[in-house]
Amino acid sequence: xxxxxxxxxxxxxxxxxxxxxxxxxxRRYKRTGLPQSSHFLNPYEEKLVTRVLEEKKIPYDLVRxxxxxxxxxxxxxxxxxxxxxxWVETDGTVEHRDVLGTLFSIGMEKGTIxxxxxEKTGFYLTNLTKMNSFLEENLYQIKKxxxxxxxxxxxxxxxxxxxxxxxxxxxxxxxxxxxRLSNQSRSMTKKVLQEKKVIVNYREIEDxxxxxxxxDILSIRGVGKFKIQGKKSDTKKQKEIIxxxxxx
Numbered sequence: 001x002x003x004x005x006x007x008x009x010x011x012x013x014x015x016x017x018x019x020x021x022x023x024x025x026x027r028r029y030k031r032t033g034l035p036q037s038s039h040f041l042n043p044y045e046e047k048l049v050t051r052v053l054e055e056k057k058i059p060y061d062l063v064r065x066x067x068x069x070x071x072x073x074x075x076x077x078x079x080x081x082x083x084x085x086x087w088v089e090t091d092g093t094v095e096h097r098d099v100l101g102t103l104f105s106i107g108m109e110k111g112t113i114x115x116x117x118x119e120k121t122g123f124y125l126t127n128l129t130k131m132n133s134f135l136e137e138n139l140y141q142i143k144k145x146x147x148x149x150x151x152x153x154x155x156x157x158x159x160x161x162x163x164x165x166x167x168x169x170x171x172x173x174x175x176x177x178x179x180r181l182s183n184q185s186r187s188m189t190k191k192v193l194q195e196k197k198v199i200v201n202y203r204e205i206e207d208x209x210x211x212x213x214x215x216d217i218l219s220i221r222g223v224g225k226f227k228i229q230g231k232k233s234d235t236k237k238q239k240e241i242i243x244x245x246x247x248x
Contacts, residue, residue, distance in 0.1 A: 015048055022049050026058055026076050035077030037063075039111030039128065043217065044202040046072055065126050066155040069115040070217070073128070083114060084129045087152045089122040091145040096247075098143050099123060106138040117161060118248075122147075124155045162245035166232065170239050174200070174210040181244070182223045197221035218244075 011019065025036040041049060046062070053060050053074075064072040065085055073082050088099075099116050114126030127135055136149055169176045178198055179189040189208075196204045199219040200212070212218065214230035229243035 011048075018045055019049060019052050022053070022074060025074075026053075026060075029076040033077075035075065035079035037076070037079070037082040038074040040071040040073060040114045040126075042202045043070055046074075049074060065114070066117075066124075066157075068117060068157070068161060069126060069155070071114045071126070073114075080129075082129050083126050084132055085152050085155055086125045086127070086135075087122060087150045088125055088139070089148045089150070090142065091147075093120070094118065094123065094142050094145065096123075099125070102139070102142045108135070117155065117157060119157065119159050124152075124157075126155075159248075161248050162227070163248060165226075165244045165246055167242050167244055168235060168239050169242060172212045172228075172231075172240070172242065173208070174198070174205060174212055175208040177212055177218065177228075177242075177244075178220055181218075181226060182220055192220070 022038055025038060028034070029036040038049075050060070050062070059076075061075040062072045063075055063081055063083055065083055075082060096116050096118055099118070100113070103113055104110075108127070108131065112128045112131045114128075115124070117124040132151075139149060140147060165181075167177065167180045169180060175186060175189050175193065178184075178192065179186055182189065182192065184192065192198060193206050193208060196206065197220060198205055199221075200210065201217055212228050214228055216228045218226045218228060220226075225247040227245045227247070229245055232241045232243050234240060
């Protein structure tokens with residue numbers, strides 16, 4: 001009982017539910033010998049789950065299809081990859097939000113969809129292999145454009161998926177970075193944060209003084225999604241030049 005209480009100390013309710021579901025899969029694997037795998041975990045969830053698994057010395061594998069893929073799957077036991085990669089050819093240009101909106105509209109759930117990497121003639125889509133038949137039967141059109149699905153062994157990108165941006169700031173405070181990226185005043189930035197339009201590492205943040213660090217994923221509703229690359233140098237006026245990547 002004491003171990004159980006200590007395990008949940010400091011975790012939010014949704015985090016406890018997630019960790020519990022992953023531990024249940026491990027227990028099922030140990031009891032039956034049948035391999036088990038999770039749904040897709042975003043970077044925040046992955047860090048949370050793997051920390052607990054490592055603290056409890058539970059062996060696991062983490063499956064991800066490409067260095068640019070953010071979402072991974074935890075696997076217990078030996079099995080073929082639980083992730084399928086599709087190349088989806090389109091008749092015209094589509095955006096990430098168009099693809100995601102269509103997937104949700106046909107009944108795909110969040111945890112079954114991995115990463116969507118859009119190129120000029122189509123996009124790569126990773127999804128849970130157990131959803132292949134459903135996906136192939138139901139995904140045939142995006143924004144009135146017919147699409148063709150083809151399973152591929154790996155993701156081979158031919159285009160840049162980031163725009164490199166240099167920002168001059170006095171610190172890595174969240175309000176400063178959001179203000180610069182959205183071209184808004186500090187007062188308007190405060191309002192954006194209060195309206196919960198800013199997400200850091202897949203969690204809403206309202207704290208103006210929150211300090212961003214290298215590797216953080218920052219989303220600003222209506223502006224875009226960014227990855228903080230870190231400090232490049234200092235200016236003569238004792239400010240910092242930081243590099244930020246904007247997802248294309």
